[in-house]
Amino acid sequence: AQSVTQLGSHVSVSEGALVLLRCNYSSSVPPYLFWYVQYPNQGLQLLLKYTTGATLVKGINGFEAEFKKSETSFHLTKPSAHMSDAAEYFCAVSEVKAAGNKLTFGGGTRVLVKP
Amino acid sequence: DAGITQSPRYKITETGRQVTLMCHQTWSHSYMFWYRQDLGHGLRLIYYSAAADITDKGEVPDGYVVSRSKTENFPLTLESATRSQTSVYFCASSANSPLHFGNGTRLTVT
Numbered sequence: 001a002q003s004v005t006q007l008g009s010h011v012s013v014s015e016g017a018l019v020l021l022r023c024n025y026s027s028s029v030p031p032y033l034f035w036y037v038q039y040p041n042q043g044l045q046l047l048l049k050y051t052t053g054a055t056l057v058k059g060i061n062g063f064e065a066e067f068k069k070s071e072t073s074f075h076l077t078k079p080s081a082h083m084s085d086a087a088e089y090f091c092a093v094s095e096v097k098a099a100g101n102k103l104t105f106g107g108g109t110r111v112l113v114k115p
Numbered sequence: 116d117a118g119i120t121q122s123p124r125y126k127i128t129e130t131g132r133q134v135t136l137m138c139h140q141t142w143s144h145s146y147m148f149w150y151r152q153d154l155g156h157g158l159r160l161i162y163y164s165a166a167a168d169i170t171d172k173g174e175v176p177d178g179y180v181v182s183r184s185k186t187e188n189f190p191l192t193l194e195s196a197t198r199s200q201t202s203v204y205f206c207a208s209s210a211n212s213p214l215h216f217g218n219g220t221r222l223t224v225t
Contacts, residue, residue: 009155034213043205043216044158090157102148102173103214105157 002027002093004106012112019063019078021109023091026072032094033074034103035065039087047089050074061085086113118142121206121217128196129225136191136220138206146209147189149173149181151202152219158205164189196224 007022025031032051036044048059055067061084065076074091088110092103119140128134138147145166150158150173160173162181170181178200180192189208193200201224207214 004157006157036216041218043218044207044214045216046213049213102146102160102163103158104174105150105159107155107157 002031002095002104004091004093004104006089006091006106006109008109009107010110010112012114013081014114015083016080019076019081019085019111021076021089021091021111023065023074023076023106024072025074025091025093027093027095029095033065033067034092034094035059035063035074035076036090036092037061037087038090038108044090047076081111081113083113083115086111119206119208119215119217121204121220123220124218125221127223127225130196130198132196134193134196134222136193136204136206136222138189138191138217140187140189140206140208140215142208142210142215143186144208144210144215145186146211147183148207148209148214149179149189149191150205150207151175151200152205153202161191161204193222196222198224200224 003026005024034049035047038044048057050057050067058064063078091106122137148163149161159175164170164183204220206217
């Protein structure tokens with residue numbers, strides 16, 4: 001069985017500061033890993049994904065994440081926070097590609113950006 | 116417009132009533148999913164479908180029924196709604212690609 005743990009249900013950052021959202025996973029087989037963002041009253045949008053190859057993955061809106069197998073982590077970062085980054089962020093893992101990337105999600109981290 | 120649409124966006128119902136949430140996608144994606152979102156739990160998978168007439172249980176299927184007679188539609192039915200089913204429900208679709216989500220249905224059971 002897979003599981004995802006996101007450390008910190010709420011994160012507050014100042015505009016222009018580093019954004020760091022932590023995600024650890026467990027999976028019995030090599031995982032596919034995803035970060036999604038959810039703005040208020042909307043569905044989830046894909047930020048970035050890791051399947052195979054380069055472990056540093058770049059996504060939309062200046063976000064990137066690094067897959068570290070030894071640490072079973074996939075932390076999300078952005079060098080400089082913008083007010084528009086205020087949202088909820090979800091880390092997710094997919095183990096069985098044949099099931100259409102059926103995802104297991106973490107509990108989410110809500111990001112507040114202070115001016 | 117192409118995409119995935121859910122209806123209704125908001126629904127209030129009473130305990131014991133049957134409720135059906137609709138999901139329609141225009142991409143002809145073979146896979147479709149229903150998740151519920153609750154504070155502190157993230158999103159949990161209720162049911163999913165690999166193709167028309169093929170469905171399978173997810174993590175929290177109790178109290179829910181799904182059907183998939185056509186590729187583009189994947190309705191979710193609560194046969195006898197309970198207060199614990201108050202939640203935001205998301206439908207998603209995929210073609211062995213990252214999931215695409217609808218905007219959700221906020222369901223309140225009183």
